[in-house]
Amino acid sequence: MRIISLHASIVTLAVTLAAWPAQSGSIITPGLEWEDTNGSPINAHGGGVMYHDGVYYWYGEYKGDFTYRSPGVGWDCYRTEAGGVSCYSSRDLCNWTFEGIVLEPDTVDTHSDIHPTMVIERPKVVYNDRTHQFVMWMHIDNHNYGKATAGVAVSDTPTGKFRFIEAMRPNGQICRDLTVFKDDDDQAYLIYSSEDNATLHIARLSDDYLKPTAHYTRNFPNGFREAPAMFKRQGKYYLVTSGCTGWDPNEADLAVADQVMGPYTPMGNPCRGVDADKTFYGQSTFVIAVEGTDQYVMMLDRWNKRDLIASRYIWLPFEWSDGKPSIPWRDVWAPNTACRAAR
Numbered sequence: 644m645r646i647i648s649l650h651a652s653i654v655t656l657a658v659t660l661a662a663w664p665a666q667s668g669s670i671i672t673p674g675l676e677w678e679d680t681n682g683s684p685i686n687a688h689g690g691g692v693m694y695h696d697g698v699y700y701w702y703g704e705y706k707g708d709f710t711y712r713s714p715g716v717g718w719d720c721y722r723t724e725a726g727g728v729s730c731y732s733s734r735d736l737c738n739w740t741f742e743g744i745v746l747e748p749d750t751v752d753t754h755s756d757i758h759p760t761m762v763i764e765r766p767k768v769v770y771n772d773r774t775h776q777f778v779m780w781m782h783i784d785n786h787n788y789g790k791a792t793a794g795v796a797v798s799d800t801p802t803g804k805f806r807f808i809e810a811m812r813p814n815g816q817i818c819r820d821l822t823v824f825k826d827d828d829d830q831a832y833l834i835y836s837s838e839d840n841a842t843l844h845i846a847r848l849s850d851d852y853l854k855p856t857a858h859y860t861r862n863f864p865n866g867f868r869e870a871p872a873m874f875k876r877q878g879k880y881y882l883v884t885s886g887c888t889g890w891d892p893n894e895a896d897l898a899v900a901d902q903v904m905g906p907y908t909p910m911g912n913p914c915r916g917v918d919a920d921k922t923f924y925g926q927s928t929f930v931i932a933v934e935g936t937d938q939y940v941m942m943l944d945r946w947n948k949r950d951l952i953a954s955r956y957i958w959l960p961f962e963w964s965d966g967k968p969s970i971p972w973r974d975v976w977a978p979n980t981a982c983r984a985a986r
């Protein structure tokens with residue numbers, strides 16, 4: 644009997660996947676190849692999504708098609724040439740149109756922080772209502788990740804081109820994996836792995852979002868957390884992070900706080916299902932708050948370290964039970980976007 648029911652499940656799954664051979668229509672199929680509206684694989688890794696005037700913009704690392712191991716570096720330092728930051732737009736979170744490379748690498752100045760030989764990772768964009776500028780923060784590094792800085796760029800439009808301003812160490816502190824969070828009161832915060840990845844810092848940004856202020860907190864000291872992703876629900880701040888194992892997957896953690904700068908209380912691994920202890924072979928990068936709904940979408944990267952451009956995206960909605968969040972695995976699901984409802 645068990646064999647028959649297992650067989651039936653496999654047939655059902657096969658039929659489901661045959662119906663959706665890749666990401667298509669108004670559904671999301673986590674971990675499968677996801678094509679843009681031109682039929683090309685989406686190339687926006689370590690990304691983040693900004694909602695502006697009815698449109699979602701997905702910014703991410705534009706990976707080159709040749710992955711190599713950084714010469715002379717002892718650890719698993721796989722990389723591609725820095726291709727800049729790509730942008731895709733969508734109204735339903737399912738169908739994405741390529742808007743181009745909105746932050747171009749500087750191919751001329753070999754000393755530039757955004758030269759292709761450098762590392763440009765985890766770009767995140769927020770809109771500043773005071774200056775009317777779109778501000779991009781990203782992790783800028785050199786070939787062996789020893790530079791460890793945050794970079795900032797600006798644009799007057801969401802689709803660029805963005806102008807790179809500078810790379811710096813916030814308050815003189817090391818900065819690697821990062822994200823940006825904009826609160827309801829329009830204050831924005833830079834959240835980054837610091838102290839050689841041992842401690843996660845949260846620094847308030849200046850009113851124009853272009854500089855970190857001296858006001859920062861140290862979170863999870865010696866916890867070695869990276870890949871931060873923050874969201875706010877019903878007055879509480881949630882922070883998803885990964886452990887530090889390079890490109891290889893590990894167990895995620897979710898923490899909660901009453902104040903944006905902490906203190907954060909760990910809640911444990913929010914993932915549920917097969918391979919939950921490996922974050923479904925993914926790593927956190929951002930949480931999308933679906934506009935006008937109570938839906939929050941976890942964005943994960945499933946890295947393919949030997950062929951980084953072939954890394955996949957795993958997007959899964961949070962579930963809430965008695966106020967407790969979890970991320971159950973789903974083979975296929977549909978976001979609660981207004982556009983979908985209108986179809």
Ligand code: DGJ
Pocket residue numbers: 689719720721764765820869870888889890926
């Ligand atoms: C883990 C980080 O989360 C990634 O963004 C990338 O920097 C890799 N480490 C590099 O090994």
